[in-house]
Amino acid sequence: MAPVRVAVIAASSQVRTSLQTLVKALVEANPALEFLGSAADAETLVDCLAGSVPDVVVIDIEPDVSDALKTLFELAHAPPALVLLSAETDSDWILDAPPADALAILPRSAMPAEIVASIEAVAAGLCVLSPDILAKLLAERKPARETASGEPFEALTLREIEVLAMLADGLGNKEIARQLDISDNTVKFHLSSIFGKLGATNRTEAVMLGMRRGFIMV
Structure with a gap:
């Protein structure tokens, strides 16, 4: 089986370095994974990857997520699974249709082990939501x-x-x-x-x- 290809997007160089270090450590411990690269935004990442499409993208992102994600998806052949890190996990954008079939939405304060577990989960086609986010989604979708x-x-x-x-x-x-x-x-x-x-x-x-x-x- 081909390895699961992972990339990182983070506007902050400090956050990007931290996530890159975490993902590289995961890759070293798991030969079924491959680190492709990191960038400050989706368009730059696509340019850096020169045609390679990641299977999973870990993104440190703000609530106004749509433009960056659309850029990535338009240039890629198929949307990768996403691990979204946000300080605004209670915002209304979470209630919109997910931009990928498999994704994780985590608070920016998520522990490294939670990020690692989320990468592995979305790579397997699963969705990962914190209990608070899931409760909000259910409350919005559930009829009175x-x-x-x-x-x-x-x-x-x-x-x-x-x-x-x-x-x-x-x-x-x-x-x-x-x-x-x-x-x-x-x-x-x-x-x-x-x-x-x-x-x-x-x-x-x-x-x-x-x-x-x-x-x-x-």
């Missing part, structure tokens, strides 16, 4: 639900669904906090939000309403 009385109710986040499922398993606050690696106060915050969204007054009622509305199954 209604209670039995016909009044709409707010959807739970992925973390709230996790907490609710643990409630259904009979776990207490401290055990939930330990399993999710969060504080007791954070668990209480999630419970308060769950009760408010479901209109529940206690843990048992929250579980019953969560089951009725399809958030959890037991």
Whole structure:
């Protein structure tokens, strides 16, 4: 099998050097990967690659992403998979149709191991989204639900669904906090939000309403 070809785009020379070092280290540890090069923008990268098309491009990018990506895709024969690093992962551009079939959207603060895992995932044709981004996408795409009385109710986040499922398993606050690696106060915050969204007054009622509305199954 041909190696997976990886390239880097970052306007900041410091960020570009850091990403290039990370990708090169990954390539050295994995012979199935090949580093093609890096550049400050998509057009420069295409010129530098002289006809070679990367399979994966790691991009440190601003929310106004479209022009740079369009340039790359118009000049390349097929769009590569993307690993997008952005400080604005909660912006509306994420809700638009992805510019590639396989992509990862990560915060700029992502750890090297997360970037490496994302490169490998998109190379395999998968998509990678943080829980917060996925929750936002689901909330935007999901049709409004209604209670039995016909009044709409707010959807739970992925973390709230996790907490609710643990409630259904009979776990207490401290055990939930330990399993999710969060504080007791954070668990209480999630419970308060769950009760408010479901209109529940206690843990048992929250579980019953969560089951009725399809958030959890037991």
